[in-house]
Amino acid sequence: MTRRYDLVVVGGGAGGLVSALIAARVGARVALIERGRLGGDCLWTGCMPSKSLLAAADLAHRTRHADDVGLPPAEPALDFTTVMGHVKRVIATIEPHDSAERLEREGVEVIAGDARFARPGRLLVGERALGFRAAIIATGSAPVLPPVRGLTDAAVLTTDTLWELEALPARLAVLGGGPIGCELGQAFARLGSEVTIVEMAERLLPHEEQAAGELLAARLASEGVRVRVGTRVDAVEPAAAASTLVLSTGGRLAADAILVATGRAPRTEGLGLDAAGATVDRRGAIVVDRRLRTAARGIYAVGDVTGLLPFTHVAAHHARVAVPNALFHARAKVSPTIPWVTFTDPEVARVGLTEAEAQARWGQRVRVASHEYAELDRAIASGQPYGFAKLIADPRGRLVGATLAAPAAGEAIGELTALIANRGRLADLSRTVHAYPTLTEGPVRAADSDLAARYATPAVRRAARAALIAQRLLRL
Structure with a gap:
């Protein structure tokens, strides 16, 4: 039945x-x-x-x-x-x-x-x-494996098979500089592998703000990871001990294991x-x-x-x-406001539009506010003074996008997601009281800088000076 x-x-x-x-x-x-x-x-x-x-x-x-x-x-x-x-x-x-x-x-x-x-x-x-x-x-x-000659005959790992490893690869080649490739590449390098990340695009994390990819590339390089952007793997030459990757730039790369992180x-x-x-x-x-x-x-x-x-x-x-x-038979719809996080160090958290996407919609009327974590008290105290918060607002000051490339970025992106979903403004973020000292203050300081730039102008100062003089005269 x-x-x-x-x-x-x-x-x-x-x-x-x-x-x-x-x-x-x-x-x-x-x-x-x-x-x-x-x-x-x-x-x-x-x-x-x-x-x-x-x-x-x-x-x-x-x-x-x-x-x-x-x-x-x-x-x-x-x-x-x-x-x-x-x-x-x-x-x-x-x-x-x-x-x-x-x-x-x-x-x-x-x-x-x-x-x-x-x-x-x-x-x-x-x-x-x-x-x-x-x-x-x-x-x-x-x-999925990219159509690279010789790849399937080599010691290939994917996220499905990686967890079966019993020994740390001495030399690990990571194909793909997106979130998975960057996360696992950094992790294996920190555990002792010699890691090379090969990415076809001109930068890591090509779908994020350019500054985020550049910051991460610099961070990885400082930890000994070799980053090859704008590079394609043309072929793989398998061998019993190690494989050799033939690169589009003319170089050759020896690897004891190859992690493929190019897509699903x-x-x-x-x-x-x-x-x-x-x-x-x-x-x-x-x-x-x-x-x-x-x-x-x-x-x-x-x-x-x-x-x-x-x-x-x-x-x-x-x-x-x-x-x-x-x-x-409800009529619920998927939310257009969804955050995501790349869990590298620094973390890269994103919600909404990038600056380029916003400019395509509103041109130069887009408002961009940013803050460097090198100037954030908690980041300095924690020994992590690197990264940035970048907020994107429409011409009316409503938050439409945010990228945090900084420590604990994934913990801070939720508040910005809620603000965008509720059509909140940069001023709303600035006026909301946040505990001090915390890493979540990074976006707040960015919003503060936007308000300061808008109101600390000669015209505002002249108006304030006139008002203050008037108040003094009234006291007389």
């Missing part, structure tokens, strides 16, 4: 888990189908393992540079196996939160297997048929989307509208499989939009 559900969720990563839990908690009959491990990339190969590795690498770096805060520097006794043990313990600690047992306690039926749409309103898992009133596809994405592709193969009536774009991403509806009636998609911003918090946000739309 075909059992009918209010909602069927395909994929047990962040978007699928949140979707299933929300639906179950409002009383819907929910099934979640996952062919692998619940928790998705975030738990097993993405956010949690990478941030655990970054924490170890950061402490090693701070130990070497303890003299920044008046302590004797020391070279940490690093053992890569022990570091990877820490990574595995973090995953094991968090895994029960995403387990089938927890989901079933919440009222979600968990089904293991490959899901395939047979027709609208019907889905197969092996020989089992499931009927549904609504469905959410949350199958995520997977790393949506996981849609085998889903039977044609039978359901859903469509994909040229990248293979499921086409959705702002309500996350696919072209198939009653079927929604969330997270990386949509080809939209590939972040765990975006997938969770998508779930909160899609579930009420799917179950109750």
